[in-house]
Amino acid sequence: MVDRIADPWGPRTPYGPGERWPARVDTFLSAGHTEADVQRWVPSASILHSNGDAMDIAVVDDRIVGVRGRAGDRINHGRVDPKDLYGWQANHSPDRLRRPLVREGDRLVETDWDTAMGRIVARSKELLDGPGGWGHFGFYTSGQLFLEEYYTLGLIGKAGLGTPHMDGNTRLCTATAAAALKASFGTDGQPGSYTDVDHCDAIALWGHNVAETQTVLWMRMLDRRRGPNPPAMLAVDPRATPVAREADVHLALRNGTNLALLNGLLRELIHRGWYDEEYVRAHTVGFDELCRVVEDYPVAKVAEICDLPARDIERAAELLGRSQRLVSTVLQGFYQSNQATAASCQVNNLHLIRGMIGRPGAGIYQMNGQPTAQNNRECGADGDLPGLRNWENEEHVAELARLWNVEVDTIPHWAPPTHAMQIFRYAEQGSIKLLWISATNPVVSLPDLARIRRILAKPDLFVVVQDLFLTETAELADVVLPAATWGEKTGTFTSVDRTVHISEKAVEPPGEARPDLDIFLDYARRMDFRDKDGQPLVKWSDPEAAFEAWKECSRGRPCDYTAITYERLRAGGIQWPCTEEHPDGTERLYTDGVFNTDPDYCESYGHDLATGAELLPDEYRAKEPRGRAFLHATPYQPSPEVPSDDYPLLLTTGRTVYQFHTRTKTGRAPQLVHAAPEVWVELNPADAGTLGVGEGDLVRVESPRGAVRARARICGVRPGVVFLPFHYGYWDAADPAGPGGPDGGAADRGAGRRHDRAANELTITAWDPVSKQPIFKVAAVRVVKEADSGGRPSPAPTVGGSAPPEGSGIPATVGGPAAEAPSRGE
Amino acid sequence: MHLAHYLGLLHKAQNRLGDAFTEIGEAHRDEPDIFHTCQRLAGQCRGHAEKLAPFAHRYAEDAPAEPDRLHSQLFSGTRSGGLGLLRDLQDLYLMAAECDISWAVVGQAAYGARDEDLLAVVKSCEQETAIQLKWLRTRMKQAAPQALVAAE
Numbered sequence: 001m002v003d004r005i006a007d008p009w010g011p012r013t014p015y016g017p018g019e020r021w022p023a024r025v026d027t028f029l030s031a032g033h034t035e036a037d038v039q040r041w042v043p044s045a046s047i048l049h050s051n052g053d054a055m056d057i058a059v060v061d062d063r064i065v066g067v068r069g070r071a072g073d074r075i076n077h078g079r080v081d082p083k084d085l086y087g088w089q090a091n092h093s094p095d096r097l098r099r100p101l102v103r104e105g106d107r108l109v110e111t112d113w114d115t116a117m118g119r120i121v122a123r124s125k126e127l128l129d130g131p132g133g134w135g136h137f138g139f140y141t142s143g144q145l146f147l148e149e150y151y152t153l154g155l156i157g158k159a160g161l162g163t164p165h166m167d168g169n170t171r172l173c174t175a176t177a178a179a180a181l182k183a184s185f186g187t188d189g190q191p192g193s194y195t196d197v198d199h200c201d202a203i204a205l206w207g208h209n210v211a212e213t214q215t216v217l218w219m220r221m222l223d224r225r226r227g228p229n230p231p232a233m234l235a236v237d238p239r240a241t242p243v244a245r246e247a248d249v250h251l252a253l254r255n256g257t258n259l260a261l262l263n264g265l266l267r268e269l270i271h272r273g274w275y276d277e278e279y280v281r282a283h284t285v286g287f288d289e290l291c292r293v294v295e296d297y298p299v300a301k302v303a304e305i306c307d308l309p310a311r312d313i314e315r316a317a318e319l320l321g322r323s324q325r326l327v328s329t330v331l332q333g334f335y336q337s338n339q340a341t342a343a344s345c346q347v348n349n350l351h352l353i354r355g356m357i358g359r360p361g362a363g364i365y366q367m368n369g370q371p372t373a374q375n376n377r378e379c380g381a382d383g384d385l386p387g388l389r390n391w392e393n394e395e396h397v398a399e400l401a402r403l404w405n406v407e408v409d410t411i412p413h414w415a416p417p418t419h420a421m422q423i424f425r426y427a428e429q430g431s432i433k434l435l436w437i438s439a440t441n442p443v444v445s446l447p448d449l450a451r452i453r454r455i456l457a458k459p460d461l462f463v464v465v466q467d468l469f470l471t472e473t474a475e476l477a478d479v480v481l482p483a484a485t486w487g488e489k490t491g492t493f494t495s496v497d498r499t500v501h502i503s504e505k506a507v508e509p510p511g512e513a514r515p516d517l518d519i520f521l522d523y524a525r526r527m528d529f530r531d532k533d534g535q536p537l538v539k540w541s542d543p544e545a546a547f548e549a550w551k552e553c554s555r556g557r558p559c560d561y562t563a564i565t566y567e568r569l570r571a572g573g574i575q576w577p578c579t580e581e582h583p584d585g586t587e588r589l590y591t592d593g594v595f596n597t598d599p600d601y602c603e604s605y606g607h608d609l610a611t612g613a614e615l616l617p618d619e620y621r622a623k624e625p626r627g628r629a630f631l632h633a634t635p636y637q638p639s640p641e642v643p644s645d646d647y648p649l650l651l652t653t654g655r656t657v658y659q660f661h662t663r664t665k666t667g668r669a670p671q672l673v674h675a676a677p678e679v680w681v682e683l684n685p686a687d688a689g690t691l692g693v694g695e696g697d698l699v700r701v702e703s704p705r706g707a708v709r710a711r712a713r714i715c716g717v718r719p720g721v722v723f724l725p726f727h728y729g730y731w732d733a734a735d736p737a738g739p740g741g742p743d744g745g746a747a748d749r750g751a752g753r754r755h756d757r758a759a760n761e762l763t764i765t766a767w768d769p770v771s772k773q774p775i776f777k778v779a780a781v782r783v784v785k786e787a788d789s790g791g792r793p794s795p796a797p798t799v800g801g802s803a804p805p806e807g808s809g810i811p812a813t814v815g816g817p818a819a820e821a822p823s824r825g826e
Numbered sequence: 827m828h829l830a831h832y833l834g835l836l837h838k839a840q841n842r843l844g845d846a847f848t849e850i851g852e853a854h855r856d857e858p859d860i861f862h863t864c865q866r867l868a869g870q871c872r873g874h875a876e877k878l879a880p881f882a883h884r885y886a887e888d889a890p891a892e893p894d895r896l897h898s899q900l901f902s903g904t905r906s907g908g909l910g911l912l913r914d915l916q917d918l919y920l921m922a923a924e925c926d927i928s929w930a931v932v933g934q935a936a937y938g939a940r941d942e943d944l945l946a947v948v949k950s951c952e953q954e955t956a957i958q959l960k961w962l963r964t965r966m967k968q969a970a971p972q973a974l975v976a977a978e
Contacts (some may be wrong), residue, residue: 135976415968422968425857429908431977611863613960640862765858 002823004028004082005675005815008657008799009211009219010823014227017361018199021220025078028085028821029058029066038065043570045493045501047144047486048083048660050174050368051214052495054573055080057088057487057506064088064487064507073572075194075499078824081215083660085821086672088487090665091507096468097482098511108470108480113512113522116479120436121526123462127433128161134412138423138432139166141381142439143173143370146491146503148546149516150372150379151553152538153438154386156520159404160529160537164412165432168382169440171420172774173369176335178377178384179771180344181366184352185589185629186596187388187603188377189558191351192327192363193575193587194497197221197231199361202323204234206347207258207333208367211242212657212800214496217329222246232319236261237333238652239682239723240716241801249315252718253306255650256338256639256778262346263636264302265317267294269353274321279355283593285623286631290349293633305636307718320350325361332369332654337777338639341770342609345632352629358590365496370661372493378559379550383417383772386550387557388603391416392617395600403553405531416614419772420446421765428455436464438516439483443472444662444729447763447774448705449755466519469664472729483516484509485665490543491517492569498576498586500561502569517543558589558596590629597625609634612769639778640766643720647703647780649687650721653759657800659727667732671819679757680796681710682723683783685805688714695810696789703781706761711789713796715804722781723801724759733757829935830889833882835896836928837875843921844871846901850914853904857911860965867958874925874951881944898924908973912966919962926955 002010004026013022027035041056044067054073058066067088071078100116101108127136139157141150150168157166178188185191197203197220211218224231225246235247236258244250253261269275270291280287303310320326328351334343348364356362368374380386389396391413401408418426424446426432435456446452456463456476465477474480488509494500509515514522521541529537540546544566554561560577564585568574575585596602605620607613609632623630643650658676659666666672681701683693693699693712701708701722708724717723730753755761766775796802797813804810851864901917904910929952936944 132971132975135972414971418968418972421858426972426976428856429977431908431972608957608960611867611957611961612859612964613957614964615960637866640858766862767859769859769863 001820003815003819004085004821005658005671005813005819006799008082008215009222010079011825012226013223013825015223016228017201021077021198021223023071023077023826025069025071025824026080026085026821027066027068028080030089033058033060033065040506041068042504042506044487044503045573046081046084047371047503048087048666049081049214050371050373050496051075051081051216052371052497052499052501052573053080053084053216054501055084059506062507064091070572075495075573076216079216079219082657083666083672086669086819087660087665089670090668091485091487093469093668095470096510096513097470097480098513100482100512101480103478108477116481117522117526119479120464120523123434124527134161134163135165135431136433137161137163137165138427138435139381140420140423140435140437140440140442141166141168141376143168143170143368143373143376144439145372145516146489146493146543147372147375147379147550148491148543149520150376150381151386151550152517152520152546154380155404155538156524156529158380158411159406160524160527162410162412164415165418165423165426166381166383167418167420167423168376169420169442169445170370170373170376170382171772172445173332174335174373174377175773176340176344176768176771177330177366177368179341180348182604183341183345183606183609183630183632183770184348186598186601186625187558188384189388189589189596190365190496190498191357191589192365192497194220195587196327196361196363197224200231200325200327201361202232202234202319202326204320204326204328205243205247206236206328206330207337208329208331209237209239209241209243209654209801210329212655213331213369214367215657232323234316234319238718238721239801249312249319251308251312251316253308254718255652255721257306257636258334258337258343259339259346259634260297260302260305260636261313262343262350263294263297264299264313265320266290266346266349267297268299268314268317269321269350270294272317272321275353276355279593280353283628284352284631285625285628286633287353290631290633293635296635326351326354326356327361327363327365329365329367331367333777335773336775338775339634339637340768340773342632342634345609349631352631358588358593363588368496374494374496374498378494378554383419387553388559389557390603390605392605393600404537405533405535406537407532421767421772421774424452424455427458427461430460433460434462434464436466437473438466441471441473441662441664441729443476444758444760445726447760447776448765449758449760450706451765466516467664471662471664472731481519482511482513483519484513488513489515489517492547494576499573500564500569500576501573502566517546594627595629597627597629599625606630607770609770610637639775641764641778641780643780647782649781649783651701651703651724651762651779651781652721652777653724653726653763654801655727656725656797656802658797659725661727662729663727671815675813675815676797678795679708679710679725679728680713680794680802681708682713682715682717682796682802684717684719684721685714686719688712691783691785693783693785694789695804695808696793697785698787700784700786701762701781702784703762703779705764707756708759708761709756709786711794713794713802713804715802722783726759726776728757730755730757827885827888829939830882830885831892831896832928832932832935833878833885834892836925836932837878837882838897839921839925839928840871840875840878842901843918843925844868844875846918846921847871850904850918853906853914854911860911863961870954870958874954877947877951881947900924908969908977912969912973915962915966919959919966922955922958922962926952926959929955
């Protein structure tokens with residue numbers, strides 16, 4: 001038995017390069033149950049992070065009692081992340097929404113589906129009547145629905161209402177991955193495969209605390225590190241995360257300076273001849289311009305911008321330059337930071353100039369944060385066109401119009417699909433009048449929350465929220481629709497490395513809650529959306545038929561699903577593209593060095609990465625890409641907000657291994673709640689000393705936008721930087737004296753609350769010019785001590801990035817008997 | 827030689843464009859991408875003007891008096907709201923277009939004057955001006971349907 005709270009990564013199963021990663025089957029069943037009792041095992045995969053770990057849901061008497069990893073699955077070989085081991089218990093939480101709610105004055109009251117949907121449809125028809133009616137609708141969806149739901153929603157939005165105002169919270173998590181892949185390789189689509197970890201001789205983690213965000217991928221890396229001929233490891237992160245502590249070289253750079261570091265590293269590699277001239281000549285465009293831009297970043301200058309020892313930058317360049325099979329992974333430290341797309345493209349450049357792409361061990365993972373983010377990108381509910389089509393390519397739009405049997409100009413293709421922050425801006429200005437939010441909680445996850453609350457509370461904005469619980473966002477809604485979740489509905493989703501899994505319905509949803517797909521289909525029926533021939537626009541009524549329709553949409557595109565069926569997925573995950581020609585799927589893209597940059601095939605004609613200015617189709621054609629990848633190069637610019645005399649510290653936000661997003665689910669699983677119950681703030685010992693703050697002291701972190709109160713953990717974050725986990729909102733802020741406690745009784749719409757618990761009270765409204773991903777990692781703040789700890793340590797976990805220094809005497813985070821779970825090796 | 831006059835024209839146009847970027851960015855602070863990008867581009871314009879200054883000074887020695895109606899006035903203050911933003915960006919676009927064509931003219935003159943140093947300045951700056959125009963077009967295309975059709 002393993003306490004997977006005390007040890008989230010479980011026992012090691014070391015292996016060597018080129019060997020198969022040994023299986024280890026992790027199981028957790030609720031107290032009193034054994035595998036022998038389980039009546040049904042229902043195939044599924046993780047919905048609490050993006051790794052795509054396959055598992056079976058254990059069912060006894062039509063109730064979920066636990067999960068077990070699938071030993072034969074290509075991704076996890078049986079392992080299960082602690083969030084998945086325990087997180088399913090949230091399905092049974094007594095506060096699940098069971099009936100629709102509608103606003104009556106200041107209150108939300110229970111009602112039936114007819115009344116709730118009737119209100120949405122009446123408002124929709126009223127708004128749609130008249131020119132520009134499409135412009136009054138906004139949809140803000142998720143990275144946690146299923147493929148079938150995104151595709152259906154995308155069709156409703158683009159061909160039913162004809163609105164470009166549809167995006168997902170994927171904008172906060174994975175938009176830069178998509179933007180960087182499009183910019184370098186022509187289309188979205190992850191080049192690498194998780195099996196690259198089995199073959200590599202070096203791993204570089206760029207702003208990616210994989211140990212806490214994708215624990216199973218980290219287990220694979222750790223097993224290679226403990227086996228023969230382990231890969232070297234480089235970590236770039238301002239915090240002393242488990243990844244940074246494991247790495248051979250850790251660059252704890254100043255937040256917001258990623259691009260300067262990458263420009264400097266590329267310069268070193270080029271100067272020292274550590275690049276593949278032949279590959280560059282045959283397969284890339286733009287090497288001379290890349291050399292010209294990076295020339296301006298000698299090590300000494302980069303050391304100063306990033307506040308790093310020059311010798312460490314050189315060591316990093318040596319580690320990268322001497323590798324033969326390099327795996328790079330990129331995540332929020334880059335995506336949610338300054339110059340996100342430009343910095344992420346430099347990671348692609350590093351692989352391109354070294355020819356390290358498209359072969360075993362040489363892989364790039366431009367990661368996702370959320371489990372189904374990839375599908376939102378593919379299916380077009382997030383600001384892309386379905387099938388990774390190019391909205392500026394008239395033939396691509398015409399293909400969609402033929403497929404959907406609608407007029408071409410019904411589909412909004414006159415300008416880029418509206419990104420999330422702009423949707424909220426239009427709502428703020430009043431031109432968007434109906435905002436439909438599904439499976440996400442922007443009142444905790446978007447930047448500058450005071451502003452988001454103000455927008456959603458506007459009386460002239462009709463807000464629909466579709467969720468499992470009465471979230472902080474749902475409290476502000478006009479109509480709340482109770483949704484079914486993982487285990488209660490069927491659908492498919494796709495991991496970072498393009499592996500598609502099926503997740504089947506195991507049990508009935510509670511009360512009158514409905515699958516998200518059924519809700520969207522019901523809306524389409526009630527709105528009576530029609531195609532050109534007067535037939536219903538949406539021609540399916542169940543998940544499998546939606547999947548079959550999507551397959552046609554994906555045909556011939558990079559994400560081709562045409563040879564995948566539900567039946568085949570029941571046997572295990574399959575990587576797209578999967579076609580008649582490649583019926584078993586495709587492990588790696590670009591094995592022949594031919595990229596998706598052909599002007600008729602590419603997903604974007606490209607941007608200037610510094611401003612986001614779009615290039616015109618003819619300018620793109622003039623580059624004559626002929627299947628070569630683009631090497632983009634951009635000079636470093638300081639971030640929009642830098643420290644000042646008033647706000648001398650830099651805030652970065654992030655995650656713990658025990659929680660996911662705004663804790664809608666993980667905050668309702670006892671083991672996970674116990675491990676990370678309350679917000680904390682991390683300070684470096686030197687800064688803490690200056691401020692007179694000790695372990696556990698209550699401090700106030702202030703930015704020009706708000707304040708957060710939290711108990712301090714003194715640990716390994718870099719000097720000058722303050723870290724807050726972004727998970728903690730207000731729904732469970734129970735301690736009246738603690739952060740978020742009500743200071744005047746909890747009135748409706750959360751009006752009586754003190755808003756001092758969510759990290760995003762402090763963050764800035766700013767975004768990357770290309771990916772439009774908000775910048776969460778760079779805000780100027782000050783820290784003020786409020787109260788002594790009284791000997792009580794911070795609630796921060798002792799596992800992960802918030803681990804205290806050795807010998808601190810702080811009690812270790814453990815789960816005890818309630819968290820014990822077997823891990824069976826081969 | 828009249829090159830000094832066009833250098834003066836471009837120098838002034840770059841400074842005015844820089845000021846307009848600053849002013850319009852400040853006026854539309856609630857559009858963070860406009861605010862942040864305008865701030866950056868304002869700096870870029872002032873950089874262009876600084877690079878031109880020594881050439882303007884040098885060629886001024888050989889120049890006759892400045893002719894009438896040399897400079898144009900394209901911007902007279904910011905507006906507010908969605909439509910106002912669009913109009914303000916359109917002013918910037920016209921001002922940047924004036925700079926763009928002036929770079930082309932000055933570049934031609936630099937060839938004629940065999941002035942390699944001036945040519946190098948033109949080549950580096952005119953690309954940045956071209957990107958400014960592209961950014962303005964991109965942003966205006968994005969804003970136009972909502973501002974002109976959907977908003978009340």
